[in-house]
Amino acid sequence: MEKIKLLIVDDHPLILEGLKNLLAEEDAVEIIHMCTTAYEVIEAMRTAVPDVALLDINLPDVNGIELCARIRKEFPSVKCIALTTYSQRSYINKMMEAGAAGYLLKNASKTEILTAIQEVHAGGMYLRVKDDGAQMEEENSPIPTLTPREKEVLALIAEGLTNPQIAKKLYVSVLTVNSHRKNLLHKFEVSNTAMLIRQAVVAGLV
Amino acid sequence: MEKIKLLIVDDHPLILEGLKNLLAEEDAVEIIHMCTTAYEVIEAMRTAVPDVALLDINLPDVNGIELCARIRKEFPSVKCIALTTYSQRSYINKMMEAGAAGYLLKNASKTEILTAIQEVHAGGMYLRVKDDGAQMEEENSPIPTLTPREKEVLALIAEGLTNPQIAKKLYVSVLTVNSHRKNLLHKFEVSNTAMLIRQAVVAGLV
DNA sequence: CTTCCTATCCCCCAAAAACAGGATTTTAAA
């Protein structure tokens, strides 16, 4: 029986290391790529396509959700499993919507990770998020879907630019920027910039 | 020769796992405690005092800097080594100020970690932050020292309260809140709430 | 006993953001 070819991506090298050690002695799987950015993932896949990809959600360049969607589009044969610290329903939904076949928390056990990989590779789906009671503070994060323009504006707001400055930078009217800003506030269901930015940061959108 | 007794703390179980695997085969050291929160660390130390503690900075309850200070106070014999992803000067300074004897990035190699542990245990100090060029975006984060009141106000701002609301909650004048707010902006060297909150979030202050 | 720090309060004023609507055009998808 062929070994399952794995790609793992995480921005923390130590987590990669941990996974490598965890999976190295298993002969059912074989890690063919270890990446720390979404860019590396796509590059790596062009050279050798894995069977399963373990994806972190927090990546420096693109977030794991978008990365998953992209993988599903460019390499439909690759099964994606989210491996993250977030147990929020919204993340799970987004990830599944993006085409993920599995979802694991980083405190998952070795056997659990292995089971997930195998079941997913066999065409199944695996999702287990056991509530350890530790991080249930952020249970309510809608994570709205933003348009490209809104993301752009949000990023600039987070960088500290004011509406006039953003308008100048994007070559649009201040009124337009203000509209986007208002829409952002609505989508995030918040009433001021402080809440908006905090939500955006914890959601990894900035 | 006695093995060096280690305590490691990190909120990501996988990093703990990685470290464990990394250090398990070494006979120079011995992990006696693995914790995920600052609270656990203090509890663990009451039962068995380690020689060296590897501390993450991002912890769910108390940040690693304060934890380090507390360890140095309650268990002066314990040498602390920061093990984190932050390469910012300000973090290093804070950590050293808190009494740490070492500072490592999470992308440090196994031998580097071992060397650090041994040198620190021998009474020395070890600090090596090599710039991998990857995360130099955040090179300038002052991390100002905030007064208790300022932290309080900052937290409320981050929760989305306006000055009048904060004033009401703290039973002080709006003008007072505004002063704290202005001082916060000065200390963080930013010019609006968006930048303030973003900095505060990445600094783990909210 | 002085400084220094903190917290509190005050002034004036300009700029920005938020609230509440609506309208138009371009773009993308069904």
Next chain:
DNA sequence: TTTAAAATCCTGTTTTTGGGGGATAGGAAG
């Protein structure tokens, strides 16, 4: 091609923020 979504611009008003000062009382530390 019809429809929906996105991006653009508009008119108002009200509230909040931010920038520049300053003053005072209490406490801690030198």
